[in-house]
Amino acid sequence: HRHLLGIEGLSREDIESILDLAETYVTLNRQTDKRADALNGLTQINMFFEASTRTQASFELAGKRLGAAVMNMSMAQSSVKKGETLIDTAMTLNAMHPDLLVVRHSSSGAVNLLASKVNCAVLNAGDGRHEHPTQALLDALTIRRRKGRLSRLTVAICGDIAHSRVARSNMILLGRMENRVRLIGPPTLIPPGADRMGVEIFDDMAKGLEGADVVMMLRLQKERMDGALIPSMREYYHRFGLDAEKLAAAKPDAIVMHPGPMNRGVEIDGLLADDINVSVIQEQVEMGVAVRMAAMDLLARNLRARNEPGGAAR
Numbered sequence: 001h002r003h004l005l006g007i008e009g010l011s012r013e014d015i016e017s018i019l020d021l022a023e024t025y026v027t028l029n030r031q032t033d034k035r036a037d038a039l040n041g042l043t044q045i046n047m048f049f050e051a052s053t054r055t056q057a058s059f060e061l062a063g064k065r066l067g068a069a070v071m072n073m074s075m076a077q078s079s080v081k082k083g084e085t086l087i088d089t090a091m092t093l094n095a096m097h098p099d100l101l102v103v104r105h106s107s108s109g110a111v112n113l114l115a116s117k118v119n120c121a122v123l124n125a126g127d128g129r130h131e132h133p134t135q136a137l138l139d140a141l142t143i144r145r146r147k148g149r150l151s152r153l154t155v156a157i158c159g160d161i162a163h164s165r166v167a168r169s170n171m172i173l174l175g176r177m178e179n180r181v182r183l184i185g186p187p188t189l190i191p192p193g194a195d196r197m198g199v200e201i202f203d204d205m206a207k208g209l210e211g212a213d214v215v216m217m218l219r220l221q222k223e224r225m226d227g228a229l230i231p232s233m234r235e236y237y238h239r240f241g242l243d244a245e246k247l248a249a250a251k252p253d254a255i256v257m258h259p260g261p262m263n264r265g266v267e268i269d270g271l272l273a274d275d276i277n278v279s280v281i282q283e284q285v286e287m288g289v290a291v292r293m294a295a296m297d298l299l300a301r302n303l304r305a306r307n308e309p310g311g312a313a314r
């Protein structure tokens with residue numbers, strides 16, 4: 001593959017090979033000396049048009065640990081403020097010959113459009129409500145490590161599904177790996193057409209969580225909501241906020257996940273989120289660095305192959 005734009009374009013084998021390579025980087029990242037050379041000589045530019053803690057920090061660390069020259073564009077201080085378009089901005093940076101461009105944008109499809117214009121490899125770090133492929137891959141690695149497999153599991157994705165690129169990428173990945181996926185949330189936060197995506201839909205936590213191996217909580221994405229889609233925060237937490245009592249409906253060894261950033265007391269009880277016997281939230285963050293290292297390593301191999309004599313022109 002030339003870019004990593006979504007889970008949609010990945011086969012089962014692609015997913016497994018990224019996760020297998022990521023395992024080697026989990027080991028490396030736990031050592032004191034974290035240096036590897038997969039991106040030596042390459043330039044990585046991170047362009048985040050939306051706020052981020054985990055994704056931006058882990059892409060930066062991943063690039064540096066693999067030997068790339070990494071530049072974080074501060075989009076809030078860029079000439080986008082003076083009216084320059086996304087594509088003109090991308091073409092300007094493209095002229096500086098980066099090899100890897102990591103992009104987050106609020107518009108669904110913006111990263112695919114950008115990838116069609118530039119010469120380098122593009123990694124989607126989240127576009128609108130469309131895809132967040134490295135998040136789904138890091139979630140998959142976390143599940144595989146905790147459950148010993150990434151198929152034949154019952155995974156409940158709960159909360160604001162409608163506005164969530166994390167949910168969409170996870171639904172595609174988990175479906176491709178032959179898991180049973182359930183969506184739980186108020187009908188106003190279930191995307192239209194979800195019933196045709198091979199998932200089961202619930203608006204009751206007790207029913208939806210019954211027998212679940214994995215419980216994935218999502219933040220209410222207020223920045224993507226036009227109007228009031230929930231009655232009140234209090235009512236939302238009462239019905240859909242995950243606490244130990246509601247979790248009791250899931251399997252006794254169920255794990256609790258959250259992509260972050262989380263809002264304690266809105267979609268999840270703070271004590272449950274911190275309970276290391278069930279919550280794998282910090283492990284998800286750790287897997288994020290390894291998965292991003294693996295994804296950039298594989299794209300760099302492709303870049304180098306294309307640049308070899310006889311390889312396809314970039």
Ligand code: CP
Binds near residue numbers: 055056126135259
């Ligand atoms: N999960 C995730 O994408 O977090 P950030 O928005 O902090 O990058």
